[in-house]
Amino acid sequence: MSQPAVMFDGVWKKFRRGERHDSLRDLIPAIARGVLGRRRSNDLQDEEFWAVRDVSFEVQPGQALGIIGPNGAGKSTTLKLLTKILKPTQGRCEVRGRAGALIEVAAGFHPDLTGRENVYLQGAIMGMRRAGIAKHFDEIVDFAGVHEFIDTPVKRYSSGMNARLGFAIAVNLDPEVLIIDEVLSVGDMGFQRRCVQRMREFKRNGVSIVFVSHNLQAVADLCDRTVHLNGTVRCVGPTTDVLDDYLRCDPTASAEAPTTARVSIRAARLTDRAGAPVAEVTPGTDLTLSVTYGVHGPTAGLTFGLILHRSTDGLVVYDANFEPGEIGMTSSAAGEMVVDYRLRANVTRGLYHFECHVFDDATQTFLHRFNPAAKLTVHEERTWSGIADLSITPCGRSIPEQLLTATSGF
Amino acid sequence: MFATLTNELREMALEQVQFRELLLQITLRDLRVRYKQTIMGFGWAMFMPLVNTAVFSVIFMRVAPLDTGMPYPLFAYCGLLTWNFSAAAFRFAVTSLTGNSNLVTKVYFPREIFPISSVIVSFIDLLVGSLVLVGLSVYYRVPPTWMLMVLPAVLLVHVCFTVAVAMILAMANLFYRDVRYLFDIVLTVWMFSTSVLYPMSLVGGKTGRVLALNPMTPIIDAYRNVLIRGVAPDPSFGWTTGVTVVLLVMAWVAFHRAEVSFAENI
Numbered sequence: 001m002s003q004p005a006v007m008f009d010g011v012w013k014k015f016r017r018g019e020r021h022d023s024l025r026d027l028i029p030a031i032a033r034g035v036l037g038r039r040r041s042n043d044l045q046d047e048e049f050w051a052v053r054d055v056s057f058e059v060q061p062g063q064a065l066g067i068i069g070p071n072g073a074g075k076s077t078t079l080k081l082l083t084k085i086l087k088p089t090q091g092r093c094e095v096r097g098r099a100g101a102l103i104e105v106a107a108g109f110h111p112d113l114t115g116r117e118n119v120y121l122q123g124a125i126m127g128m129r130r131a132g133i134a135k136h137f138d139e140i141v142d143f144a145g146v147h148e149f150i151d152t153p154v155k156r157y158s159s160g161m162n163a164r165l166g167f168a169i170a171v172n173l174d175p176e177v178l179i180i181d182e183v184l185s186v187g188d189m190g191f192q193r194r195c196v197q198r199m200r201e202f203k204r205n206g207v208s209i210v211f212v213s214h215n216l217q218a219v220a221d222l223c224d225r226t227v228h229l230n231g232t233v234r235c236v237g238p239t240t241d242v243l244d245d246y247l248r249c250d251p252t253a254s255a256e257a258p259t260t261a262r263v264s265i266r267a268a269r270l271t272d273r274a275g276a277p278v279a280e281v282t283p284g285t286d287l288t289l290s291v292t293y294g295v296h297g298p299t300a301g302l303t304f305g306l307i308l309h310r311s312t313d314g315l316v317v318y319d320a321n322f323e324p325g326e327i328g329m330t331s332s333a334a335g336e337m338v339v340d341y342r343l344r345a346n347v348t349r350g351l352y353h354f355e356c357h358v359f360d361d362a363t364q365t366f367l368h369r370f371n372p373a374a375k376l377t378v379h380e381e382r383t384w385s386g387i388a389d390l391s392i393t394p395c396g397r398s399i400p401e402q403l404l405t406a407t408s409g410f
Numbered sequence: 411m412f413a414t415l416t417n418e419l420r421e422m423a424l425e426q427v428q429f430r431e432l433l434l435q436i437t438l439r440d441l442r443v444r445y446k447q448t449i450m451g452f453g454w455a456m457f458m459p460l461v462n463t464a465v466f467s468v469i470f471m472r473v474a475p476l477d478t479g480m481p482y483p484l485f486a487y488c489g490l491l492t493w494n495f496s497a498a499a500f501r502f503a504v505t506s507l508t509g510n511s512n513l514v515t516k517v518y519f520p521r522e523i524f525p526i527s528s529v530i531v532s533f534i535d536l537l538v539g540s541l542v543l544v545g546l547s548v549y550y551r552v553p554p555t556w557m558l559m560v561l562p563a564v565l566l567v568h569v570c571f572t573v574a575v576a577m578i579l580a581m582a583n584l585f586y587r588d589v590r591y592l593f594d595i596v597l598t599v600w601m602f603s604t605s606v607l608y609p610m611s612l613v614g615g616k617t618g619r620v621l622a623l624n625p626m627t628p629i630i631d632a633y634r635n636v637l638i639r640g641v642a643p644d645p646s647f648g649w650t651t652g653v654t655v656v657l658l659v660m661a662w663v664a665f666h667r668a669e670v671s672f673a674e675n676i
Contacts, residue, residue, distance in 0.1 A: 015674065080515075080673065083517075085515065085516070085517070085673045086670075086674060087670040087671070107512050107513060107516040107517055108513055108517065110439055110443060112442075112443050112446045112447075113439060113442060117438075117439070117442060120435055120438075121435045121436070121438075121439050123435075124431045124432040124434070124435035124436075125432060125435075125513070125517050125519065126517075127429075127432075127519075128431070129431050130431060130434075153446075
């Protein structure tokens, strides 16, 4: 195996809570303490805390590593350690090759300078030479789409124009390692798509990528391996496994049932056709989602919903409602009832979960929402991205030459 | 010990070479921003010392006449122009790191670029302002001499001394914001302790001996010697050169070592 392009080896980073002594008045006591007390760098003083604890990972050339985790988990600190903006308290981090960092796309812009002047300034900040910037200048302006405003000070730009120009400069640099923090969160959909496309191109060309994002779908699309950070490494491995681990500790998912409801959902179970519980399948597998309803009153006027979400971004993949008659819930007798929703998992690789609910048409309210009712992980290596599995079977045919000349006449 | 220091110095110098494009761009940025939306533009670089020269000429030619051995406006303008170069560079450098906090916390590059670019920007003002000095020399019929050959050496020492102090100020203000306010007072006192408006030789006694340690006085006197009097710099210029070399090495090494903690302390 080749040498890793990015190496993070047992890195610890300590920060201080609140303000440090910013005024000379506090300097003298601080020096006195420093002289008298022998401080060891790996002991925590008052008001100090570990932002990053014992984090290790590697990225091979051409690989993309995702970093996910809740706010304050140390993601940005990790990136700043990688880009040498911060120095680790302990441990070693190393980036081999020229690193391009997109921690904030327009960080170096000066509001009083024109777009043109800022392109050269920002390019130099990213380590490009004047000639290199000049060569890409038209490309940059094209990509950003700011032709007519290139000689206007950027303080008169809209925030979208600012972001586009910043990103356009960044994607035209020629890095060996790309370190990206949440650039996807600025800009519109077209911009985000261009952004992801460009990163894939980089990856194909052997550029290593470290990608921090809250956009889990983008992480799932782009990254081979992912680290789940929470101060320390909670989980590291193939992206699907790590995302699953991350979604599991999402506190917003709840499944509590109101006991007073006319109809509530007691349980849900995902099985294959033979009745064995499953959670991981390949596309096109026949499955059964068995939902147990508790019935305490009349079911007329109720709607029973079944939704499939993609877990990484909450996208609704499938959403259908059923009348009581359709699912055989005609009796108004109290008790429990099981409905088997037979389905085929015609979706591509990813993490999904089912939601079941009971809706009252008369009051337009949910009697019960059961989410997540069941989890489903789909594995396959065929598709590049997307959701629907079209079960495509390509088939090539050769066309006889005389037929070709006959039809090409029109 | 000595070998590690040499290595460190070499590494620091290489870093500056590697990031020269950025130094150029940051300097251009500061120059452009400085006179954006002004009508006079670089005219300001000549205007300020000219006004001061006029004011002090009235004071030291009419109110309290002073013998400086040359036309007083020439004496004052030469002093003000060269002093203002350092003063402006210091004033600019003090906030150069804190004013660029978005860059310091978001992008990695050698932070020396900020104080150094402050010095270069002020140096451009010095060049522009020196046009007036040439004009005054012609007006007072001061002929150029071969001593002009020494001018680059004087400039070099002056620039190096300014860079050293600029680095210390920028770094100190990042950790303690008091520096900026304290510095305003110090700068005023420093100016009147330097031979900007009157020769320091006029100050005698104990005060004079203490003020003789001020490394700025020999620099400003050296300018007058080589540009106007046509004689070599005083021996005290050697003292300033020594101070400058030691100070520059110390300031740069200290800056370089503290640099890694700038982002979290800004």
